[in-house]
Amino acid sequence: MSEDLSTILNHLGEERELGYHAVVPPVVQSGNFSYPSVADMRSVVQHEMERPLYTRGFNPTLGILRKKIAALEHAEDALVFSSGSAAIAAAVMSFVKSCDHIVCVHKPYSWTKKLLVELLERFNVSHTFVDGTAAENYRRAIQPNTTFFITESPNSLTFELQDLRAVAAIAKEHGILTLCDNSYNSPLFQHPIDLGIDLVAHSATKYLNGHSDVVAGVLAGSAAHIRQVMSKEFMTLGAVPSPHDAWLLMRGLRTLELRVNRSADSAASVATFLEGHPRIKRVHWPGLASHPQHELARQQMRRVAGLMTIELDAPDEAAVERFCDGLKRFLIAVSWGGYESLQWPVCALKGPSGYYTDLPFTMVRLYIGLEDPQLLIADLKQALERI
Numbered sequence: 525m526s527e528d529l530s531t532i533l534n535h536l537g538e539e540r541e542l543g544y545h546a547v548v549p550p551v552v553q554s555g556n557f558s559y560p561s562v563a564d565m566r567s568v569v570q571h572e573m574e575r576p577l578y579t580r581g582f583n584p585t586l587g588i589l590r591k592k593i594a595a596l597e598h599a600e601d602a603l604v605f606s607s608g609s610a611a612i613a614a615a616v617m618s619f620v621k622s623c624d625h626i627v628c629v630h631k632p633y634s635w636t637k638k639l640l641v642e643l644l645e646r647f648n649v650s651h652t653f654v655d656g657t658a659a660e661n662y663r664r665a666i667q668p669n670t671t672f673f674i675t676e677s678p679n680s681l682t683f684e685l686q687d688l689r690a691v692a693a694i695a696k697e698h699g700i701l702t703l704c705d706n707s708y709n710s711p712l713f714q715h716p717i718d719l720g721i722d723l724v725a726h727s728a729t730k731y732l733n734g735h736s737d738v739v740a741g742v743l744a745g746s747a748a749h750i751r752q753v754m755s756k757e758f759m760t761l762g763a764v765p766s767p768h769d770a771w772l773l774m775r776g777l778r779t780l781e782l783r784v785n786r787s788a789d790s791a792a793s794v795a796t797f798l799e800g801h802p803r804i805k806r807v808h809w810p811g812l813a814s815h816p817q818h819e820l821a822r823q824q825m826r827r828v829a830g831l832m833t834i835e836l837d838a839p840d841e842a843a844v845e846r847f848c849d850g851l852k853r854f855l856i857a858v859s860w861g862g863y864e865s866l867q868w869p870v871c872a873l874k875g876p877s878g879y880y881t882d883l884p885f886t887m888v889r890l891y892i893g894l895e896d897p898q899l900l901i902a903d904l905k906q907a908l909e910r911i
């Protein structure tokens with residue numbers, strides 16, 4: 525990659541001469557584009573991916589984002605979707621066919637699991653979930669019809685890593701395509717493509733946008749791979765964000781470096797405090813030396829981000845609820861990656877919803893936002909005393 529981070533975030537792709545030299549690129553809130561002549565239209569139709577014809581395919585505001593995301597991920601090209609789930613689903617569906625087999629890390633993001641178990645199964649695409657903490661488990665799961673590997677390192681609940689370089693090497697030996705859900709790291713803390721992974725997806729809803737006001741997703745990879753996704757599932761499923769959401773996402777990117785580093789710094793302080801507390805049984809956060817894969821995290825990630833899970837030393841759900849309800853500075857909510865700190869108690873998602881029934885009720889996921897970390901620590905301290 526030739527561009528440095530600050531140029532990517534602040535200038536790359538923003539051809540200001542095309543937008544009245546406005547400092548901030550305009551939102552091109554148009555679904556359709558017209559041409560002065562038949563010849564002009566004909567030439568654009570042939571370049572539907574990079575020239576404005578119809579916004580489901582290309583829109584100038586999204587075009588700026590595509591360049592920035594590709595550069596951030598050390599990729600040749602990128603696509604922007606209306607959700608992270610759409611990005612992952614389109615990527616997988618573009619490269620598998622009936623009778624293929626997929627190997628996926630176990631405990632992936634819930635809707636990645638549903639994609640495999642509920643959607644692709646119906647189209648005769650089978651899968652095996654593997655414990656990804658040993659790369660060899662990917663090799664062992666390979667069948668003659670295996671065409672795709674899914675990684676998510678670390679996952680966003682129990683923070684287990686996969687050795688991406690090793691998994692990618694196994695895939696290459698067998699002509700298998702690889703995808704990494706890199707949402708946890710943002711594009712700043714881990715570059716899967718540099719480790720040999722083919723396709724990188726993010727929920728842009730999280731760190732990339734960072735303000736909890738947009739749902740979006742991105743996919744990055746080689747020009748050939750992105751072209752294949754674009755010409756098939758991207759256009760067919762049509763999960764494109766509005767130009768206005770793309771513009772908000774671009775605005776979020778301006779502060780990406782500041783936000784993710786602040787979140788990671790504060791997470792380190794919070795994790796260190798929590799690890800030593802008598803009411804905490806365990807802190808799942810790869811930045812701690814006690815994490816079983818801390819060494820791998822140091823090797824393949826530049827930093828460890830602001831999401832962690834704690835296990836409380838609590839006798840029953842009522843005690844967990846006293847802790848959670850007692851936290852004043854952590855909103856009770858799903859998602860993460862915004863400015864605001866959040867808590868996500870596993871016990872709230874057990875039961876009829878059917879999510880995560882295999883996880884202990886004492887688990888609470890914490891997202892460390894941009895607030896003063898000392899205030900967050902003081903808040904955790906007083907809530908832990910309520911257990």
Ligand SMILES: *Cc1c(COP(=O)(O)O)cnc(C)c1O
Pocket residue numbers: 607608609610633679680705707708726727728729730739740741859
């Ligand atoms: C949120 C999330 C997704 C899904 O993204 P959406 O934007 O909600 O569709 C996928 N993977 C991970 C790790 C996530 O946190």
